[in-house]
Amino acid sequence: MTDQYRVNPLVYGLSRAVFWCYLRAYHRYEVHGREHVPRQGGCILVANHASFLDPIVVGCPIWNRPVHFMARDTLFLRSSLSKWWAAAVGTLLVDRSRGDIRALRQAIDLVQRGHLLCLFPEGTRSQDGRLQPVKAGIGFLIEKSGVPVIPTYIGGTFQALPRGARWSKPCKIKIHFGRALTPADCAAFKNDQDRYQNIADLVMARIAALC
Numbered sequence: 001m002t003d004q005y006r007v008n009p010l011v012y013g014l015s016r017a018v019f020w021c022y023l024r025a026y027h028r029y030e031v032h033g034r035e036h037v038p039r040q041g042g043c044i045l046v047a048n049h050a051s052f053l054d055p056i057v058v059g060c061p062i063w064n065r066p067v068h069f070m071a072r073d074t075l076f077l078r079s080s081l082s083k084w085w086a087a088a089v090g091t092l093l094v095d096r097s098r099g100d101i102r103a104l105r106q107a108i109d110l111v112q113r114g115h116l117l118c119l120f121p122e123g124t125r126s127q128d129g130r131l132q133p134v135k136a137g138i139g140f141l142i143e144k145s146g147v148p149v150i151p152t153y154i155g156g157t158f159q160a161l162p163r164g165a166r167w168s169k170p171c172k173i174k175i176h177f178g179r180a181l182t183p184a185d186c187a188a189f190k191n192d193q194d195r196y197q198n199i200a201d202l203v204m205a206r207i208a209a210l211c
Helices: 009-027 054-059 080-088 101-112 137-145 183-187 195-209
Strands: 030-032 043-047 067-072 092-094 116-119 149-155 174-177
Touching (some): 009 054, 043 137, 054 067, 054 116, 054 149, 137 183, 183 195
Parallel strands (some): 067 116
């Protein structure tokens, strides 16, 4: 059976190599906790979001498998080239104007098929670089997926390329992958009325602990 989530290995590999060189040379990029990211099997990376640089900061240190992202469709539909590139690197496009249930189902299906997905549950980039509150939706996705979750903290991207900036500054950037939250950890909330929000808050607390 053809895997609908397969990336173009040449485009993905070349893009990752270019971004890696940029981050190392211009931002003195540091990676911590890479050993916590599994080499195979479905998994969700959950990270804070402060800059357009965040996706490449997450994807670059993972050499042995592609990382899929969910992104607002308007970021890539402005030209045929950007739309083609997004598809080639395995991006799931989301139509926020109508609440895209299809994208949510795709995300669950993707990780259950053994792929690696990164989510930014804050939804939009932070205005001040601080962690933002999250809604219960990420908790719902985590529970329904039934795969390990890696809390991930990104530091320095707000200083390098904050919201509204046109050019990045040569600020130091680092990423810290934390220990996995397992489905068993999330099952502790199964009898709670607000279990999805509790799961979401737990993940964000783990991210905050990595700061």
